[in-house]
Amino acid sequence: MNHPCESGWEAYRADCARLHPSDQVLENVYDRTIRKNRPRRGLLRPATILAAVALLFVVAAGAVTYQVHRSAWVHPADLSEAESVGFHYPASLGEYVPESMSRLHCAPTGSSDRQALLEPDYCWYSMIYRLDENRSMGIQFGSMDNPLWSEVTETDPDTEVWYPQEPGSENFTRENLQVVEYRGCSICLDDFCQTFPDPEPEGPEKIRDAEAQWLDRESGLWFSVQFYGTLSSSDGYRREVGGVSQEELLGYVRTIVDGQRGQT
Amino acid sequence: MMREDDFVRAAEQYRNMIWRLALHALRSHADADDITQEVLLRLYRSGKDFESEDHLRFWLVRVTVNCCKKVLLSPWRKMEPLEDFQEKLSVLLPERSALFDAVMALPDLYRVPLYLYYYEGYSTEEIGRILRVPRATVATRLHRGRALLRDQWKEEFG
Structure with a gap:
């Protein structure tokens, strides 16, 4: 043992510098602070679906650089923030659910929570518009400059129309795919279907939601819009479907495109 | 918040x-x-x-x-x-200095002032404000803490 009055204190300081709590301590703190303030679970669904689907595609695509870091890093946002990336919410669409506006942080694979939160490479945005008591519409968008949208798409080399990739799971399929041109945008419409192999009693065996995706090259944004059915009060997940048609969805999509062109 | x-x-x-x-x-x-x-x-x-x-x-x-x-x-x-x-x-x-173990073996009255002084670099006056005790009390605790460490050092290593 070194004499405590001499170099011993240097060794003591070196030992102290190596002391640290377990990572679980910070995880617990974040769970009780920042993550507790996330939007409600049901309202998070579009973003988490987006993250999950994106991850699915990332895995399928193999050699890719980016992925959505963690769905946990979805944070409340406001419309002014979305407007700063070039999004114009069309007033004619009606009022969106204010607390549904959220920001999805994207950071390189292997990033820490801290990096994803403080230094995201880019963000996507998500909001929900309530159509009526039983039906909602999720709107997601992000800059075309950001790489994630291109990872989850397949482009027809002849027409340069963007199609969503196959979901990569037999429980999820895309059916009745069609492309509609509107004001310079190739809008890809389809029915996104989820099959329940073991449906609950009186529950649906298959739910079908119209969805649309398009690139708005004029505003430089990527868009994705989906319908949602009734949110169950028990777990926040939908159990019934309003049977929304692609035609009805296209009407809302046109309103959004018009909004981007300054026609609200 | x-x-x-x-x-x-x-x-x-x-x-x-x-x-x-x-x-x-x-x-x-x-x-x-x-x-x-x-x-x-x-x-x-x-x-x-x-x-x-x-x-x-x-x-x-x-x-x-x-x-x-x-x-x-x-x-x-x-x-x-x-x-x-x-x-x-x-x-x-797994590997640490004997002084670290010796400090941790001291009564808590001395451990915290020693840590704040030798690791965090606070002065006796600042430690007094942290612990809500007079500066002289901090100085006494540091002195006694060091004395206990010295006694232990002599005991173990002659």
């Missing part, structure tokens, strides 16, 4: 300091974990506007000391035997 990014920065930067201080005060890994969580939660909820980094650091040290005092005063708290503590410490620090 604090802004999220400010809070994450502070939590990342000061979690080790809080934990080290709590470990010195309570000599228990589990209690140090609890105190670290408690102090960071208080920071998040405080909504305080800190004038500087030093102000934030001082506030965290003060709150940590107060939280530790509460734990020490708890009637149901059971002191962990020193041997058990050292056994657990060996997982985190």
